[in-house]
Structure formats: C-alpha cells, structure tokens
Amino acid sequence: MDAVRVALLREVLAGTEWPAVTRRFAGVLRSSVVSHGGGLLLVGTAEYEPWHLAAHLVDEAAWSGQPELAPTLVRHRVRPSDPAHLAVGLGRLEAAGRGSTLLVVAPDQPDGGLLERVHDARRAGATVLSLDRGDREVHGLAHEALTVAEAQDVDLDTVQHLVSAAAGENTLPGGSAPLPRARRRFRDRLSRLADHLTSPPPTRW
Numbered sequence: 001m002d003a004v005r006v007a008l009l010r011e012v013l014a015g016t017e018w019p020a021v022t023r024r025f026a027g028v029l030r031s032s033v034v035s036h037g038g039g040l041l042l043v044g045t046a047e048y049e050p051w052h053l054a055a056h057l058v059d060e061a062a063w064s065g066q067p068e069l070a071p072t073l074v075r076h077r078v079r080p081s082d083p084a085h086l087a088v089g090l091g092r093l094e095a096a097g098r099g100s101t102l103l104v105v106a107p108d109q110p111d112g113g114l115l116e117r118v119h120d121a122r123r124a125g126a127t128v129l130s131l132d133r134g135d136r137e138v139h140g141l142a143h144e145a146l147t148v149a150e151a152q153d154v155d156l157d158t159v160q161h162l163v164s165a166a167a168g169e170n171t172l173p174g175g176s177a178p179l180p181r182a183r184r185r186f187r188d189r190l191s192r193l194a195d196h197l198t199s200p201p202p203t204r205w
Contacts, residue, residue: 016154018154022146022159022162023166025131025146025163026163026166026169028129029129029163030169032127032129034066034069036101036127037068037099038097038099039099040057040068040069040070040101040103041071041072041074041100041102041103042054042072042074042105043090043093043103043104044105045076045106045107045108045109045110045111045114046110046114047108048105048107048108049073049075051073052160052161053071053164054073056161057070057164057167058070058071059164060164060165060167063168064169069167069168071103072092073085073088074088074092074093075088075089075090076090076114077089093118094120096121096126097126098126099125100121100127101126101129102121102129103129103130104128104129104141104142105130105131105156106130106131106132106133106135107133109137115138115141128141129144129145130142130144130146131145131146131148131156131160131163132146132147132148133147133149146159146163
C-alpha cells in the first residue's frame with residue numbers, strides 16, 4: 001500500500017518543480033536551526049495558525065534526531081486554559097534575536113502588528129523565512145521565501161507537508177546527499193503525504 005501511495009504522490013507532482021524547491025527551502029530551514037541553535041519559532045496570521053506544520057515538524061525532529069527542528073508555535077490568541085505548548089503568544093517574537101529562526105506561514109496578508117514584530121526580530125538578528133501567497137511585505141522581511149500562488153498546481157497545505165518531510169532528511173557531513181536511511185524515511189514521509197492527499201483533513205494539533 002505504501003508503494004501505491006508514493007506512486008500516487010509522484011503522479012500528482014510529476015513534472016512540477018515542487019519536490020526540488022521544497023527540498024531546497026527545507027535545507028535552508030534545517031541549516032539555520034541546526035547551525036544557529038537558537039530555536040525555531042513558527043507563526044501564522046491572525047486568521048491562520050499552522051497547527052499541522054508544527055505537529056509534522058515535531059515528528060520530523062524526533063525521527064531525524066534533530067531536536068532543533070521542533071518549533072515553538074507562536075499564536076495570536078492564547079487562552080488561560082491552553083496547554084503550555086499552545087500558550088505562547090506574539091510577545092515571544094520580541095525575544096527573538098541572533099541565532100533564532102522565524103518561519104512565517106501566511107496564506108493571507110499579515111496584519112501590521114505581526115509584520116512589525118517580524119521586522120524587529122530580523123533587525124535583532126533572527127533569520128526569517130516565509131511560506132506565503134506572494135505578499136510583498138512578507139517577502140521584504142524574509143531572508144528566504146517560498147511562494148505558493150493561488151493558480152499553481154499544489155496548495156499551501158501540501159507544500160507545508162513537503163517542506164516538513166524534507167526538513168527531516170539527514171545529509172552526509174560536508175555534503176548534500178541524503179543518507180540511505182534518510183532516503184527510506186523520506187519515502188515513508190511521501191507515503192504519509194499521499195495519505196493526506198486522499199484523506200479528510202486531520203483534527204487540530
């Protein structure tokens with residue numbers, strides 16, 4: 001069944017640039033959090049919180065042996081009843097500085113408050129990456145951006161899955177080729193993504 005799912009995913013992505021560009025983006029993300037060691041902050045917009053990307057990155061951090069990949073999900077609205085890992089508000093961005101990596105997921109235009117905090121974090125030395133729809137202000141703040149336009153052949157949710165799957169790939173010291181074990185794991189990740197493409201949306205993290 002896994003082979004069938006992987007074949008399905010490859011058919012969906014065949015002839016597109018997405019496997020290559022998401023691997024490159026994931027490589028930048030992985031390099032930043034592993035080399036800088038300042039932690040990964042993940043934030044969406046007021047209308048969209050990247051719950052599933054956070055959960056998948058936590059899984060990849062465990063499977064790949066790279067705990068730095070496990071993000072802190074920064075939220076626009078935090079309730080007193082929220083568990084600790086879901087109770088980090090936007091104020092956390094004010095403490096981001098040199099060594100920190102900030103990944104902004106923006107399927108819609110961020111409000112001015114978020115953009116101001118991201119700008120301040122960048123000025124303080126944080127590395128800023130974005131997954132977005134092409135918003136100019138977000139692009140102006142990001143050191144590395146991956147845009148998923150409305151008319152393209154995959155959606156932003158699928159690209160998030162590809163990025164998280166690729167982020168957990170290990171590489172040979174001093175090189176870029178994945179280890180054989182990492183290749184097998186990436187195949188497993190593609191199988192899970194094929195599950196996602198053919199299944200109802202998962203429940204909130």
